[in-house]
Amino acid sequence: MVESTGEQGTVEYCHRGMAPKPVSELHIRHADETSLSALWSHAPNSARDGYAVELRHGNATVATRDLTRDMRECTFNVLMPGRVFTITVTTKSGELNSSVSVLGRTVPMEVRRVHLSNQGHVDSLQASWELPPGDLDYCSLELLHNNQAVQNHTVPANTTSLQLSDLRPGASYRLVVSTVSGGMVSKPAVAEGRTVPAAVGEVMVSNNGRPDFLGVSWQPAVGDVDSYLVLLKDRDRTVHNLVVSKASPECVFNSLKSGRLYTVSIATRSGSFQNNTMVTARTQPSSVQNPNAIHSARDDFLKVYWRHAAGDLDRYEVVIKYNNTVVQNQTVARSQNDCVFSSLVPGRLYTVTVSTWSGEYQSSVSTDGRTFPSAVRRLALGDSGTGDLVVTWSPALGDVDHYEVQILFNDTRVYPPVTLGNEARDHRLASLTPGRLYKIVVSTFSGPNQRPQFIEGRTVPSQVRNLHARPGDQAASLRVSWTPGDGDVDMYTVSLSQGGHLLETRPVPKHVTELDFQGLIPGQLYGVEVQALSGILVNNSTTTGRT
Template sequence: MDPGSRPTAVRCDQDGNNGYTFICNMTELQPGTLYELRVISGNDEERSLGSIRTGSSGLRVLWSLSAGHVDWYNVTLEDVHSGMVRSNRVMGSAAPQSCFTSLVPGTLYNISVLAISGNKTAAPVHTIAVTAPSAVDGLQVASSSLDSLSVLWRPGPGRVENFKVLVTDQDGFLLRNITLTNTTTYTKLDGLQPGTPYRVTVVTNAAGLQSSIKKKLNVLSFSSVPAAVSDLIINNDGSSESLRASWTAPKGGVDFFTVTLWASGLTPEQRILAPNVTQLVFEGLTPGRRYQLSVNSSAGGLSSESRTEGRTVPDQVSTLSMSIDSSKLQLSWSPPRGDWEYYSVLLTDGPAVLFNRTVSKKSRELLVSIQSLGLVPGRLYSAEFAVHSGSLSNTAHCSSRLAPRPVQQLVLRHADETSLSVQWRQPVGRWDSFTVLLTDEDLATPDTQRILSGGSRECTFRGLASGRRYTVTVKTSSGTLSNSDSLTAWTTPAPVSGLQVFNLDSTDSLQAQWELASGDQDSYQVLLVRDSSVIKNKSVAGNISSISFQNLRPGAQYKVVVTTIRAGHTSRQTVAEGRTVPAAVTDVRVSNNGRTDFLTVSWNQAAGEVDSYLVTLSDRDRTLHSLAVSKFNPGCIFNSLVSGRLYNISITSCSGRYRNHTFIQERTREQFFSESEFWVFSSMQVLILSGF
């Protein structure tokens, strides 16, 4: 039993080869502990040699006193292997124990105790004992790889039958039990989990041929080197200011990860992470900078490192712009933040690449002659401006156009009182659409705008003011750029309406009246035409709507032609006809020629123009005769009249629908009157005086 612990009883079985030998198996002992062994007979429980306490280099023999008187006890120790014998004499009155020192560790000894009294000796009591084998020296454990441990030792003094190497985990569970020869001082433990703490015990075994096995052991706790993380990746995820590190945790145990990020000339940034963390994001980094990353797996004071490197995406240039004029293409920009190495510029026309150039880091603008590029007016060109840092780049885009050309041969196609139409030839190059602007130059009214497709070649504006000046601008548009051509045009002045010609019962004058023309007008030209000849040509202000013509020919047919004038432009003519009243006949002569039923009438032709004459004979209010007389035969005869009666005679000058009358009275001769007659003529009345 172990002093200080409770006794443990173990049954010992007789060895079949030797009836005097018993084997006792005692388990669950603590290495390096001194135990006291007491042997009690199973038959009579007589005490014999009771206890042997062993050490690595000594034995202490204890026994029970013999019955009766004993002078002394002779204790003999024999080395089974070498035959060396050592004896001790112990007085009978002394304590029943004897110690042997300087023994060989791991050696089997035969022990006998002989009781002597006088010249008498009792039968000796025998037992065997083994000195504890010595522990190995200089035990060392090292990680030879991620999943193996190397164990190295030196044998201790004394005898050794074999070595056992025991490997247990943190919970004491036995993982390996390896028996090695007594000449082995090194072994390698494979197939372990990286980074896992292990307890390595080296046990020295030594025993006699017939003795129980004794053990002397040496114990060392050690951890294998943790495996490095795998699949270590550092990714910028398209960011200019952050990096994301990710990895796969190693097999085996890891106490923690140490993640370190650094760049040249900067203080490293370090994070300690739990073993279940497999990614980490670093923020607030510099665009375009190259960073180094290490991840250390730590376990039991040991560590393994994985390294990689990554780079943040370089920043884009700022205020990037492109302009194109008639001579050059200009790109300008402001430098990006952070680190970069150079720029590259790719100019494209759709899928076609016009140029691809590398630009120095120090540059702030790029000028290219458009003659070398063959740019087309109005076409959109795109520039890809890349900032390069390592294998990474960040591209900004911009676009611009060479201004489109204006339309060609812009002309006025048609103009009337209320509309204007222009046409043109399409320009050289490309364009998206045409914008046609109509501007009222006189009144500065808002522009009228038409947006036409790129295939259009003409445009018409309707509902315009007559006689007005307009500017028509045709703008060629391509993207946000445009170019234009323009012309000035007038709508035709509007003609007057409601033109009427009045004679106002006058034989020598006419008056023309009209409604003012719509729109704008400066003046009116008024022509008086007779027989296709212009008799008079007058101009009146634009706000005048009437005019009179004097000293005209009586009964004549005239045409009045009115034309609106605006800035030298003339309207359609408005024509109306008019006629002066015909002149009355003169020098009317009436005679009965001495007859009682007869009257003859004649006159001088009326001044001016006459279509015919109408002569009417009436008796009081009753018309008796109405004769149409040719203008070439100014006279007529009335027969079958009543003698002595007074008749009214009307001679009318006819010209068109106008009339002018001359009246006269005449009496037929009465039958009883003499032939003598007195005639009085006047232009309006004829008095006939007859003698009685």
């Protein structure tokens, strides 16, 4: 037997007679994952009985077929994918034969269960797959984004996973995995996946000083973004949710509760994935309503009270200032709506500020409050006359705008009050009625408030007029007569003296204006004194007369 090798395989023939001519143009007509088909042309002018076709892998015979002389094709099925086989076609004629062989390879099987997972990462995808049965040389991976190849990888045949890094956040990718055996490439196995979108950056939330408002803005997330979902939560309850276009990274919330702490969640959305960023923010607390500061008629005291602020708050802080300087401050529980300040300066105008605190935010409202002025000290009467009174005092403690002096008789004003500067320390009241008891009121004024202090004072009674002493109608008598002076008098006392010695004193009712002294020594000169009394004040008039 002689063996000859040509382009189309190996030809064997014998010299013991004329062997049949081998087939020509032997080639692989079709190959897929589990089958190979060989096709040939009959040798021209060659006698043959039929064909024997053998399929071998290496030195092992996998399958054989006996074919009739007219057959030109043979197919082998249920083969191992990706494997190289030798197909030998033997032309038989009696006991003589000639053979031709060709190499063929099944197509490798595609990988199974290709999966592309981001595993929570924004810049990588984990590719995984299961190896198919059959023979492989390696696996080829191509990663596409927007139908453009961005990565290509070749991995050994026994590899079943690969980390794909340096990807774009939130982007959609398509992975094509092919197996390669010889020059044969499997059908592609395709998986799609998406990286987690990146979180937004630099979230800024502001209440703009408003109790019912929050404005939210943020730096757009890098990578691919479909939209943003912004949730506003009050504890575990979602109050608002907004879908925001990726082109406008901001939104506002209105009609919120004052002073309340909210959670703002901004989710970057891309496909079915999202990446959340959460911050907390608080609306501005409301101010208290109708604050008041009252002195309760005390000169060192202010009571501050108010209506509670609406919404949420942590506490109140109350500050009392004078000339923009803090004098006292208090922290007040949120359940309480009043407080008191003591040891203040009388008559002073203070600014009281009530602040509502919620978290780090506060809202303040101010009012004025003035302590009650103190009274003048050491109020007294100075030198007085028949028609005037002098009142003196030491200044009132604290702040005084002015003093006011008024004089009353039987609780009726004698004339309009007199206003004096705060430096005044005395005042003379003139044009009064002699001997009259007056009530003098000195009031300290500070703002609209006044503090009165009073004292009673009496003018000196006026002297009697037309005082005469002459002999009486009887012998050894002396008659004294007078005309009452102006003003008020309680009574008179008439004293008789001789040579500087007091002989007799008689009280005389105020309506009596003459009096007789009898039993005197005829022809003697006597001294007479008539004393007008009003209260403890007196005014004397004297004369002489001879019996």
